[in-house]
Amino acid sequence: ALGFTHRFVPGTAAGTPPLLLLHGTGGDETDLLSLGRSLVPGAALLAPRGPVLENGMPRFFRRLAEGVFDEADVRRRAADLADFVARARAAYGLAAPVAVGFSNGANIAAALLLLHPDVLAGAVLLRPMLPLTASAPVDLAGRPVLMLSGAADPIVPAANAAALAQRLRDGGARVSHETLPTGHGLSQADVARASAWLAA
Ligand code: MLT
Numbered sequence: 001a002l003g004f005t006h007r008f009v010p011g012t013a014a015g016t017p018p019l020l021l022l023h024g025t026g027g028d029e030t031d032l033l034s035l036g037r038s039l040v041p042g043a044a045l046l047a048p049r050g051p052v053l054e055n056g057m058p059r060f061f062r063r064l065a066e067g068v069f070d071e072a073d074v075r076r077r078a079a080d081l082a083d084f085v086a087r088a089r090a091a092y093g094l095a096a097p098v099a100v101g102f103s104n105g106a107n108i109a110a111a112l113l114l115l116h117p118d119v120l121a122g123a124v125l126l127r128p129m130l131p132l133t134a135s136a137p138v139d140l141a142g143r144p145v146l147m148l149s150g151a152a153d154p155i156v157p158a159a160n161a162a163a164l165a166q167r168l169r170d171g172g173a174r175v176s177h178e179t180l181p182t183g184h185g186l187s188q189a190d191v192a193r194a195s196a197w198l199a200a
Pocket residue numbers: 024025063066067068103104105107129155
């Protein structure tokens with residue numbers, strides 16, 4: 001057992017990094033498969049289900065209120081997810097994945113970058129927040145990160161997303177942070193921007 005309920009879709013395009021698909025609150029391991037297929041046709045897809053339940057809704061870590069995180073749990077769950085990725089890479093013969101995370105899934109991907117910088121080859125963070133008020137300096141060694149925020153997002157304050165971009169840049173990540181004219185939900189512009197960025 002790899003430790004997480006998950007879906008794995010083998011890749012068909014050689015040399016394409018696998019995508020680690022991380023769903024938002026209330027999603028599951030099937031949620032982002034079609035997004036993954038349209039973002040990078042032929043990429044292997046690895047999609048775990050968040051192991052924490054909030055009123056029956058799967059998530060990747062506990063929160064105390066909307067936007068207020070249980071940071072001890074963030075650290076514990078990020079370590080568990082890092083272990084899962086290592087086991088899945090060995091079991092399925094995968095290169096280091098690029099995370100594609102939405103909302104709570106973007107936040108655990110950000111925690112992986114800040115706490116376990118060798119796990120991800122890069123990341124697309126859709127509506128992310130800073131998952132940890134403080135974290136030790138980290139060496140992200142030029143890792144490419146695309147952050148897409150929503151100008152009218154009622155959950156993520158602009159300053160919070162900007163602080164995440166800064167924290168990642170402080171670690172040496174190459175961060176592109178764009179704000180789209182939308183709310184917390186995904187739009188066609190997210191798919192267009194993310195697929196263009198992933199192709200480049
Ligand atoms: C979170 O809890 O990670 C953020 O509030 C985003 C969400 O899941 O709504």
